[in-house]
Amino acid sequence: MLFALVVLPATTQANAAHQPAGEAATAQPIFAEGKGPLAGGVLVASGCIIAWMLLARSGAAMRLRRIPALDAVTNAVGRSTEMGRPVLFIAGIQDMDNIQTVAGITILSHVAKTTAEYDARIEVPTSRSLVMEAAREAVRGSYQAAGRFDGYNADAIRYITDEQFGFVASVSGQMVRERPAACFYMGCFFAESLILAETGNSIGAIQIAGTAESSQLPFFVAACDYTLIGEEFMAASAYLSGAPDQIASLKGQDAGKVIVGALVCVGVLLATLAALNPSSTTLQNLVNHLRGMLGS
Amino acid sequence: MGRVLSVLERLDRRWVFLAMALAVAGPILVMGITRKTLPETPTDASRAVFNAVQRLPRGSVVLLAFDFDPGSAGELEPMGVNLTRHCALRGHKMVFISLWPLGGQMIDETITKVLRADFPNLQDGVDFVNLGFQAGNEQVMRVVLSDFPRAFPTTKSGRATADLPILRDVRSVSDFALLASVSAGYPGSKEWVQYVVSASGGKLPMVSGCTGVQTPQLYPYFPGQICGLLGAIKGAAEYESLINEWVSDPANGAAMEVAQSADGAVVVIPPKYLEAQRRMGPQLGAHLLMVVLILLGNLVYLAQRRAQRRAAA
Amino acid sequence: MIRLVAIIIASTAGLLMLLSPFLPALTSAGAQSSEIFNVIAAIAFILGAGSLVKVNLSRVGRRDAGWGYALVTLVCFAVTLVVGLGKVGVPPNPQFAATPWAGEKDAAGSAFWWIYEFVLTPITSTMFALLAFYVASAAFRAFRAKNREAMLLLGTAFIVLLGRTFAGVWLTSGFPEWASGLRLENLSMFIMQVFNTAGNRAIIIGIALGVTATSLRILLGIDRSWMGVGGGGE
Numbered sequence: 001m002l003f004a005l006v007v008l009p010a011t012t013q014a015n016a017a018h019q020p021a022g023e024a025a026t027a028q029p030i031f032a033e034g035k036g037p038l039a040g041g042v043l044v045a046s047g048c049i050i051a052w053m054l055l056a057r058s059g060a061a062m063r064l065r066r067i068p069a070l071d072a073v074t075n076a077v078g079r080s081t082e083m084g085r086p087v088l089f090i091a092g093i094q095d096m097d098n099i100q101t102v103a104g105i106t107i108l109s110h111v112a113k114t115t116a117e118y119d120a121r122i123e124v125p126t127s128r129s130l131v132m133e134a135a136r137e138a139v140r141g142s143y144q145a146a147g148r149f150d151g152y153n154a155d156a157i158r159y160i161t162d163e164q165f166g167f168v169a170s171v172s173g174q175m176v177r178e179r180p181a182a183c184f185y186m187g188c189f190f191a192e193s194l195i196l197a198e199t200g201n202s203i204g205a206i207q208i209a210g211t212a213e214s215s216q217l218p219f220f221v222a223a224c225d226y227t228l229i230g231e232e233f234m235a236a237s238a239y240l241s242g243a244p245d246q247i248a249s250l251k252g253q254d255a256g257k258v259i260v261g262a263l264v265c266v267g268v269l270l271a272t273l274a275a276l277n278p279s280s281t282t283l284q285n286l287v288n289h290l291r292g293m294l295g296s
Numbered sequence: 297m298g299r300v301l302s303v304l305e306r307l308d309r310r311w312v313f314l315a316m317a318l319a320v321a322g323p324i325l326v327m328g329i330t331r332k333t334l335p336e337t338p339t340d341a342s343r344a345v346f347n348a349v350q351r352l353p354r355g356s357v358v359l360l361a362f363d364f365d366p367g368s369a370g371e372l373e374p375m376g377v378n379l380t381r382h383c384a385l386r387g388h389k390m391v392f393i394s395l396w397p398l399g400g401q402m403i404d405e406t407i408t409k410v411l412r413a414d415f416p417n418l419q420d421g422v423d424f425v426n427l428g429f430q431a432g433n434e435q436v437m438r439v440v441l442s443d444f445p446r447a448f449p450t451t452k453s454g455r456a457t458a459d460l461p462i463l464r465d466v467r468s469v470s471d472f473a474l475l476a477s478v479s480a481g482y483p484g485s486k487e488w489v490q491y492v493v494s495a496s497g498g499k500l501p502m503v504s505g506c507t508g509v510q511t512p513q514l515y516p517y518f519p520g521q522i523c524g525l526l527g528a529i530k531g532a533a534e535y536e537s538l539i540n541e542w543v544s545d546p547a548n549g550a551a552m553e554v555a556q557s558a559d560g561a562v563v564v565i566p567p568k569y570l571e572a573q574r575r576m577g578p579q580l581g582a583h584l585l586m587v588v589l590i591l592l593g594n595l596v597y598l599a600q601r602r603a604q605r606r607a608a609a
Numbered sequence: 610m611i612r613l614v615a616i617i618i619a620s621t622a623g624l625l626m627l628l629s630p631f632l633p634a635l636t637s638a639g640a641q642s643s644e645i646f647n648v649i650a651a652i653a654f655i656l657g658a659g660s661l662v663k664v665n666l667s668r669v670g671r672r673d674a675g676w677g678y679a680l681v682t683l684v685c686f687a688v689t690l691v692v693g694l695g696k697v698g699v700p701p702n703p704q705f706a707a708t709p710w711a712g713e714k715d716a717a718g719s720a721f722w723w724i725y726e727f728v729l730t731p732i733t734s735t736m737f738a739l740l741a742f743y744v745a746s747a748a749f750r751a752f753r754a755k756n757r758e759a760m761l762l763l764g765t766a767f768i769v770l771l772g773r774t775f776a777g778v779w780l781t782s783g784f785p786e787w788a789s790g791l792r793l794e795n796l797s798m799f800i801m802q803v804f805n806t807a808g809n810r811a812i813i814i815g816i817a818l819g820v821t822a823t824s825l826r827i828l829l830g831i832d833r834s835w836m837g838v839g840g841g842g843e
Contacts (some may be wrong), residue, residue: 028633034497035631042627045821053831094482097433097646099820102827106834129657130650134835141836158664159657162397163729165367165736170682177675190481191367191509191737198743201750202309212816214809215509222751230812234819237834238826245831253822260814309746316745334775339798366730367737401715401725408717435643453713455704515806516813527801530773580774582741587770589749590763597753 037293044259049252056248064247069208069226070239076182076206077114086121087111088180090171090196092187092211093127093164096134099234100212104187105131106237107210109138111184116146124157125174127167132159168192172199185209185224186233189216197223210236301599304592312589319585323577333573334580335537342534345503345524346542348474349379354387356473357466361488362406364480365398368507374532374572375505376402376478380410381569382539383476389462390424391472393448395436395483400428400452409568421451421460428452433483437491440469470499478505485514489521505531529579532572540565616830623828661686692720765800772797 031039056062080087089111091104108124115122124139126132136157143152160170172195175183183200185193185207193209193216200207201223209220210228220227228236231253238246267290274283327333338346352358360379364372383390390411392403403426411418418424427448430436439447444466445457457463465471469492479485485504493502501523506514508528518525526535543565567574622642629639661682668679691697697720702711715722754760771777777793784792790799826832 030632030634032631032633039631042821045818046825049822049825095650097643098482099823102835103823106832109834109836126657128650129653129655129660132657132660133653137836138834155660155664155667159660161661163733164365165733169732169736170678173675173678188482191507191740194740194743194747195736198747212819214812214816215513217812219747222747231815231819234816234823237823237832241832241834243831246826249822249826249831253818256818256821257815260818307749309749312746312749313742316742320741335778337778337794339794341798365733367733369730370734370737398725398729401722404715404717432643432647435640435647438640438643453704454702454711512801512805512809513813515801516810518802528773576775580776582745583770583774584776586745586748587767589745590752590766593749593752594754594763597755 045256048255048259049249052248052252052255053245056244056251060248062244062247062251064239064250067228067232067236067239069210069228069232070236072206072208072226073111073184073240074114076184076208077111077118077120079206080115080181081118081120083181085179085181086123087115087182087184088171088175088200088205089122089124089184090187091124091126091131091135092185092189093167093192094188095128096130098188100188101128101131103212103234103237104210105134105138107184107186107240108135109142110237110240112139112142113146116143116148116151119148119151121153122156123174123178123180125160125167125171126157127160127162127164129159132157164190164192168195171196175199175203175205179203180205183207185211185220186228186236187211188213189220194219194223200224298599301596304596305600315585315589316582319581320578323581324574327574327577333570334576336534336573336576338534338538339531341518341525341527342531343524343538344519345505345526345531345535346382346538348501348503348524349382349386349388349476350542352386352388352473355389357389357391357462357471358383358474358476359469359472360390360392360403361475361477361479362392362394362399362403363396363484364402364478365396366402368480369402370575371507371529371532372478372480372505373402373406374529374536374575375526376406377410377568378532378536378539378572379476379478379505380406381414384411384415384418384424385539385543388473389422391462391466392424392426394429395433396480397429397431400426403428404452414566421455422462425457425460425462426452427457434487434491437483437487441492441495442468444468444471470496472500475500475502476505477502479510480507481510484510485522486510486517489514489517493521505535529572529575533576536569536572540569612833612836615836616833620828620830623824627824627828658686689721689724692724697721698723765804768793769797769800 052062077087089108091108092098092101094101096102096105112122122139124135126135136154139157140149140152140154143149160167175196176199180200180203183196183205185196186209189196189211190213193211193213197207197209197220207224208226208228209224210233211217211220212230212233214230217227217229221229235250235253238250270283270287270290274280274287277283349358360376360383362376364376380390392407394400394403407424407426411424420426428451430447432439432447436447445463448457450456451460469475475488475492477485477488479488485502485506488502488504493500502521503524503526504514504522505526506528508530511525511527511531514522514525514527526532625635625642626639629635629642665679665683667673668676669683673679693714696710696712696714699710699712699714699716699719699721702708702713705711712719715725752759752763752766754763768777771780772793772795777797781792781794789795823832827835
């Protein structure tokens with residue numbers, strides 16, 4: 001917490017200076033009011049994930065179902081190599097503060113390693129400057145790891161524009177002109193998702209998409225060959241790495257889902273009983289307390 | 297029949313594009329010439345938005361977040377226009393902000409189109425103010441939760457917000473009577489719910505207008521965290537029809553738009569306040585075309601499957 | 610060494626952001642972390658602009674396929690930059706009349722405003738409008754009743770497509786009051802509020818847990834493939 005030690009005293013002084021005159025300084029509570037249930041939820045979810053990671057490190061075997069979209073990555077890159085056409089990778093249109101973009105960049109590093117091994121050309125147009133820099137680092141590291149640093153071309157990873165439709169117009173034009181054989185759309189997308197997917201369809205590219213943006217999933221499912229839906233996309237990096245503790249984190253995630261599902265069932269049961277028994281004050285108070293606790 | 301199906305099987309998608317262009321252009325032309333709009337039956341979600349603005353006491357300060365850009369203005373601009381108009385008709389004070397870089401200009405256009413044109417007595421800084429765009433996405437939302445003036449120290453034109461009468465009693469976002477979010481994506485209504493409405497502990501009521509693709513994402517929050525929802529241009533048309541119906545009732549005293557016609561005191565709604573309803577015509581054409589295309593596509597698929605079975609047998 | 614420093618920065622900032630909503634003492638520090646990101650993103654924009662100019666200049670110089678588009682990009686970039694930074698054609702600010710360049714860069718009548726009104730707005734609206742055409746071609750090509758689930762999907766699509774327009778109201782307006790729930794517009798609302806909401810909630814919960822797991826892997830330094838070590842887990 002080096003940052004907090006350096007920044008905190010300065011900001012505390014600044015905050016004190018902004019206090020209205022006459023207002024007595026009150027001690028800050030250590031823990032934020034009303035955030036207990038949220039903190040509990042975070043601890044439970046994180047605890048499940050960490051517990052499974054520790055289990056994996058102690059030697060427990062972890063099985064994962066196949067994800068066809070990720071198994072198709074190698075085939076897609078191989079196809080590009082055979083056809084002598086590039087691989088197009090788009091890591092979404094949001095910045096590095098979006099976890100989907102980070103997930104997209106982690107997948108990019110795996111795809112870049114495959115393209116390096118197959119000696120295919122990869123193109124990565126980006127919509128944010130910071131993403132361009134992160135993507136360059138990821139691709140460079142992957143080419144280095146594959147022993148093909150001579151094949152790395154920094155200009156293939158370039159910034160287009162922050163403007164959503166300007167970006168998709170440029171990428172669509174690039175797709176029509178250069179006709180990539182494989183297109184990867186991995187990240188946070190909005191309205192431009194269908195334009196990209198349909199353009200890729202029109203040039204006959206194999207398309208693999210992944211996003212946690214639920215409003216765009218239907219477009220990708222309709223137009224792409226493979227789609228990673230929501231948490232599959234988040235799991236992609238762990239899946240591709242094959243590392244036991246990363247795969248274990250996915251098991252922990254599933255355990256968290258089971259717990260949430262159980263809580264939903266309990267909540268639905270209580271709410272239904274309360275609705276059927278309006279005269280029961282115990283049930284009504286319990287349901288209201290739960291509602292208040294969960295902030296609805 | 298077989299020939300038709302084989303044509304459909306090999307159909308160049310540009311014919312589909314042409315059909316869509318005609319399906320959209322036709323109703324625009326017809327409605328433009330006839331000046332008629334399709335009747336709207338407001339849903340509960342749209343009616344809830346109308347009621348949320350209606351029941352606020354006169355003079356309430358409303359925060360309008362225009363988080364969209366020209367690309368989605370087709371769906372969202374009518375929502376912004378009608379929310380502004382409704383607030384002005386009800387005598388509410390309006391504070392406009394945006395978390396999208398081009399949102400500030402969308403606000404300027406709405407203010408020019410609605411407030412300066414039809415409510416010239418409203419004063420900038422007293423009855424409404426444009427605080428413009430602020431960078432930072434959710435960080436801005438976190439700041440406005442506790443310190444609104446810190447997030448927006450100046451207006452879009454450079455005036456200090458501390459000097460403005462409209463923001464005199466506003467310390468945090470919870471001091472607003474209502475948050476109206478018009479949202480095209482990220483950051484938008486979902487982030488307002490997650491970072492502001494939930495954190496305010498129910499003190500800040502919120503209504504939302506969003507694009508069609510975003511509507512399914514926001515339905516889980518209605519009617520809990522979001523008390524009213526305008527989904528796509530349909531929701532905008534429903535809300536617009538509710539306002540027009542209210543304005544058309546002489547008993548409501550919305551005198552600003554009552555205009556004398558040759559027949560007597562007939563309320564004439566300016567075309568800019570019929571825009572959402574007019575856009576339902578092209579929507580009807582497009583949706584009907586989609587249904588036809590899906591049916592045709594499945595006819596082709598069934599024919600192909602039958603041919604494959606015959607070949608296999 | 611560089612990798613270790615990057616992991617330490619990522620982990621520290623990430624844990625700070627994670628704890629700041631719960632510990633009031635860290636709220637300001639968390640806010641400042643976000644502000645630092647904004648500053649870094651703004652500085653990175655210079656790199657992005659540099660890359661844009663370099664790549665497009667190379668294309669024009671080498672006369673690559675489509676070099677004309679690169680030339681258009683460069684000209685538009687330069688013109689918008691000059692017009693915006695120079696506040697070309699901006700009327701004076703009435704509140705600061707004596708101060709030059711005090712007007713808003715996008716004030717009505719300015720060159721930047723003109724570019725916004727007559728170039729950017731029509732172009733972005735046009736690109737957004739393309740979606741209508743692409744949705745139609747995708748519907749014709751891809752919405753096939755291949756199995757039971759697909760048929761259910763198609764049936765739902767018809768109800769919602771018709772229910773959200775006047776066609777739905779007209780087709781089922783004759784239904785009696787006791788069957789009003791089967792009117793297309795009401796059925797469409799029911800689908801959105803019940804089935805769609807349930808499905809979306811499930812997807813949102815799954816995504817939230819996925820985000821938690823991904824973030825934990827990155828914060829704990831277990832997944833390092835975002836740095837491009839070609840496989841992570843090292």
